[in-house]
Amino acid sequence: MSSFAAYIKSWFTGLGSLLTGLKVSMTNFLRPKVTECYPENRATLKMPARFKGELIMPHDANNEHNCTACGICQMNCPNNTIKVITDTIETEEGKKKKILKSYIYKLGQCSFCSMCVNTCPFNAITFAPTYENALFTRSKLIHQLNNEGSRLKEKKKKEEAAS
Numbered sequence: 001m002s003s004f005a006a007y008i009k010s011w012f013t014g015l016g017s018l019l020t021g022l023k024v025s026m027t028n029f030l031r032p033k034v035t036e037c038y039p040e041n042r043a044t045l046k047m048p049a050r051f052k053g054e055l056i057m058p059h060d061a062n063n064e065h066n067c068t069a070c071g072i073c074q075m076n077c078p079n080n081t082i083k084v085i086t087d088t089i090e091t092e093e094g095k096k097k098k099i100l101k102s103y104i105y106k107l108g109q110c111s112f113c114s115m116c117v118n119t120c121p122f123n124a125i126t127f128a129p130t131y132e133n134a135l136f137t138r139s140k141l142i143h144q145l146n147n148e149g150s151r152l153k154e155k156k157k158k159e160e161a162a163s
Contacts, residue, residue: 047129052112055082055105056128057145064153065146067124069100073116081110100146107133108141 059065069086083104091097117125
């Protein structure tokens with residue numbers, strides 16, 4: 001008789017397990033759908049705030065950027081995705097100063113780890129919310145981020161700001 005009782009107990013245990021699984025399945029089945037219908041919804045697609053697309057260097061209306069060509073982003077990049085090419089010029093005071101000649105970014109090698117953006121002390125680079133980067137040749141994935149003829153934003157001196 002004890003084996004029959006064990007059989008009935010295991011049968012009800014199995015039935016309870018089955019009903020629990022069906023409950024989970026039915027709640028998921030009855031939930032509203034959240035699937036994005038890409039590419040039909042390109043115009044209305046909202047990217048999350050933390051999305052990491054391709055790297056960009058923002059410029060203002062005067063074609064000025066914040067990059068001081070310090071090279072910290074290049075040093076912290078684990079894949080050697082960034083190459084900062086600089087020139088050394090002599091200022092009016094006779095001091096030597098490093099300026100940005102070109103900022104090369106290889107999108108095909110980027111792992112989107114955000115180490116470059118997080119370590120930039122001047123907020124000169126950021127990620128854009130672009131997500132369609134498929135191309136037929138890898139050479140088109142190499143971008144120069146600084147615009148032609150762009151220059152570093154001039155800092156206002158404290159005397160000028162006070163007056």
